[in-house]
Amino acid sequence: MRGQEARDQAERKAAMSTLAQSSGDDIVRLWNEAGLPSDAELLRGPETGLVTLRGRIGGGGAPFNVGEATVTRATVRLPSGQVGHSYALGRDKQKAMLAAIADALWQDPGRRAEVETGLIVPLRSALTTAQEKRRAETAATKVDFFTMVRGED
Numbered sequence: 001m002r003g004q005e006a007r008d009q010a011e012r013k014a015a016m017s018t019l020a021q022s023s024g025d026d027i028v029r030l031w032n033e034a035g036l037p038s039d040a041e042l043l044r045g046p047e048t049g050l051v052t053l054r055g056r057i058g059g060g061g062a063p064f065n066v067g068e069a070t071v072t073r074a075t076v077r078l079p080s081g082q083v084g085h086s087y088a089l090g091r092d093k094q095k096a097m098l099a100a101i102a103d104a105l106w107q108d109p110g111r112r113a114e115v116e117t118g119l120i121v122p123l124r125s126a127l128t129t130a131q132e133k134r135r136a137e138t139a140a141t142k143v144d145f146f147t148m149v150r151g152e153d
């Protein structure tokens with residue numbers, strides 16, 4: 001039982017990560033294409049605020065405040081009782097609300113496959129394609145530096 005809970009938690013985290021990284025327009029488009037329900041009781045938000053971004057000197061040294069980022073969050077409850085949460089960078093309240101509803105739907109074993117196939121899988125595919133394109137564009141600008149040894153040294 002404990003192993004299944006850990007797998008479910010990891011899969012839920014991956015699904016929410018995909019939603020957080022995707023654009024609001026893509027989520028709305030796929031949501032409408034999949035025909036997912038959007039009726040839910042708002043428990044919190046969607047509301048926008050700031051979070052402090054922290055870094056570490058040298059990647060592992062003393063922490064310091066880098067700055068702040070705008071974040072929008074939402075919490076919803078479906079008529080069936082599942083509660084969903086979401087946080088998204090930026091001010092897109094519709095994205096935060098739909099992500100929270102998707103989280104709640106994903107937690108319902110009867111709706112999980114529908115959310116995965118209609119929303120998460122296409123978003124994940126689009127993100128992977130965009131990352132590969134970015135890597136290819138970056139690799140095209142790579143410069144190899146080398147040092148020639150002169151005979152008089």
